[in-house]
Amino acid sequence: MAYRETAKVRDRKALTEQRILQASHELVAEAGFAALQMNQVAQRAGIATGSLYRYFANKETLAAEVFRQATETEVDHVRRCLQQADSCALSRLEYALQTFAERALKAPKLAWALIAEPVDPAVDQQRLHYRLQYANLFASAVQQAIDDQLIPEQDPMLSSTAMVGAIAEALIGPLAQQAQDPTHAITHTITQFCVRGLAPFRYSVTGASL
Amino acid sequence: MAYRETAKVRDRKALTEQRILQASHELVAEAGFAALQMNQVAQRAGIATGSLYRYFANKETLAAEVFRQATETEVDHVRRCLQQADSCALSRLEYALQTFAERALKAPKLAWALIAEPVDPAVDQQRLHYRLQYANLFASAVQQAIDDQLIPEQDPMLSSTAMVGAIAEALIGPLAQQAQDPTHAITHTITQFCVRGLAPFRYSVTGASL
DNA sequence: ACAAAGAGTGAATCACGGTTCACTTTTTCA
DNA sequence: TGAAAAAGTGAACCGTGATTCACTCTTTGT
Incomplete structure (x- = not known):
């Protein structure tokens, strides 16, 4: 017995793994x-292609992890937007939608990759989680708004899915380019x-709209 | 001079081309x-792989044509839904949306391929046309509804894009599977x-909703 | 300082799928 | 019928990109 992983090595490995994930995320x-692509990732992370496979079993695994992390963020x-305690469910939801939209518009490629780009089954699996999380988040806010009688009875899941779709399509679809309005307005x-x-x-009562 | 294409050959070629497109569409x-995939297409169409290239210069061209035809349909x-003369702009639009949704729900893979699946630049080019056509169709109906003062002023293009996105996501996204309601209800x-x-x-006036 | 064990390497290999091409078969017309 | 022209064939080729592996370099404990 002459070798056992020590803190120093562990730290270095952790760092390398971070660099791999960082490089992957950027790409x-x-x-x-x-x-x-594996050799692109390796090159950007400053290691050899083969070394990638010391950290991730295969591309699928790496892709799934990249997806998971981006998703989490x-x-x-x-x-966080939905946890603001100082406003009604509907305002919180509006704030959350706005945030979702703004972030998607600022990083359209990433948003597209997370929402729509087909990759492989492992990533699709992750994507299912991702959409479910969004759907659940928005849906619970919708449910609250219903409970508070701010909006009429409806299927919260279906509504929240529709909202995600509307935003995604309007912001990252190929038509988004033609929009000339400033980000915030869109x-x-x-x-x-x-x-x-x-x-x-809500709008019929206040009369405010658009 | 000893060979010149005759009707018989022309018809046979036309038929083969149809079979190729049909097989492609099915896939x-x-x-x-x-x-x-080229050899899958060939196999299903009942011809040799090489023969495909007598009909289409390359895969890109074939894919674009398949896309174009599906789109057109x-x-x-x-x-056609939007051309019904016997109702207001908003009812027509509602009918068109319903049709769009029902067709997407009945052929979800196809809808996904047309709306979201990234393929290659040539197909993306077609997709741009496709979305533009939809967007223009819906947007002109929205504009009419605005002119008729059925709905408030708004950007018709953005609204129509959002509607397409909402339907697409709700119906063909991975969450669609979980829905237990019957097709028509969804x-x-x-x-x-x-x-x-x-x-x-409209709804504030009539009081009808959900 | 040395040997064991792992970490790092990158050229070679492999799988996949589009494309080609030398060849065969069919069609046409003199 | 025969020769020209085109249509049909499918195995071989090729580019791309993931994966492997025989090798070298580092690290560790005695």
């Missing part, structure tokens, strides 16, 4: 999962579309 | 453009979500 954010942002408009979709009552 | 409808259906619900998104006034 995906720049050009989607199609750009996640995005979902956390939205979750996200606001699309957010309002979503909120109206949920809550016709 | 795409079953599993998306990823399943559009879908857009025509929607267009498409109705999601259509209503879209219409409300456009038209808070």
